[in-house]
Amino acid sequence: HIMYFTLAWNSFFENDIFPCTKAELIEYLERSGAPMALIDNIQELEDDGEYIESIYDIWPDIPVTNDDFGWEEDEY
Secondary structure, X not given: OOOOOOHHHHHHOOXXXXXXXXXXXXXXXXXXXXXXXXXXXXXXXXXXXXXXXXXXXHOOOOOOOHHHHOOOHHXX
């Protein structure tokens, strides 16, 4: 199973849900109407019993600035 995340899915990871367990996160995503592909990706994560502290624990290289996207605004 190939794991991927999209920026559109970022809206499902509100800061107030963290910290949480993997099971709590899946339950939250199901209740909030997240796409099944996103829930499937979370289910594929290893569950070591530790709390997930932030989205960076799930998606460490999430782009957060224009520089992270690999393009410059003045190019467009």
